[in-house]
Amino acid sequence: MQGKIEKCDIICVNHDAVERVTKDMMDNEFLQKMAGIFKVLGDPTRVKIVHCLSKEELCVCDLAQVLEMSISAISHQLRVLRDRRLVRHRREGKIVYYSLDDHHIVNLLRECEDHVNHD
């Protein structure tokens, strides 16, 4: 897996730095979760959905209309968001209303927003 690392050992690698950073490394499971959260938001459609739902509760049709996309596409993405517990759903007759389950996520959006603005 690590092809030419042996030749690197003596000259190039800063062992102290490697040891320091390795010691402070978060464990793999934690990092996987972090990357997971970023990945969910790493799609324009899903960011839009989350942004919309941060304003108010909406049904699938509403979202499809706002995003100008097919209902099926929206529903698929809502399922992803639901699996990750970002979004909650509530049935009222035939209509299913979606809202943010995890309002903490909005902070991430805002932070990212600031970042883009500060560019």
Next chain:
Amino acid sequence: MQGKIEKCDIICVNHDAVERVTKDMMDNEFLQKMAGIFKVLGDPTRVKIVHCLSKEELCVCDLAQVLEMSISAISHQLRVLRDRRLVRHRREGKIVYYSLDDHHIVNLLRECEDHVNHD
């Protein structure tokens, strides 16, 4: 593109809500940028790299050693991070040192960290 939306118009769609949310919608370019940032961080390898570099400057070999991955794989990911301006590089002889270009990103990491912890 929007298959069954016509039938939805009268009964299911809440026109007021749609109009409100549509009005408050960020423009597409902005959302694309936001999703772009999240996408870059939506990979375990890259989160690890950014996390390492938030501690101290490191060369490619160091990173490969810390992450236990091939130098080529690391280099490819560093290029992605470089293209997105998250990371800066500095050459010293044969060795190329990488460091965070955009320290603002660390806030995003921290916010995400909090989120995972608060689970």
Next chain:
DNA sequence: AGAACATTTGAACAAATATTCAAATGACAA
């Protein structure tokens, strides 16, 4: 010049993913 080494790059491949289409639920009304 040549050798040795750190890094980059491009092609290739496998795995993940977003959207579309068609069919299946689930709810309500006639």
Next chain:
DNA sequence: TTGTCATTTGAATATTTGTTCAAATGTTCT
């Protein structure tokens, strides 16, 4: 029940993406 509508789901497809391998840079030393 039958029909209609909102939503979900599964299969299929096209695209994106992470890693590997081999070859190419760029640097230093002799």
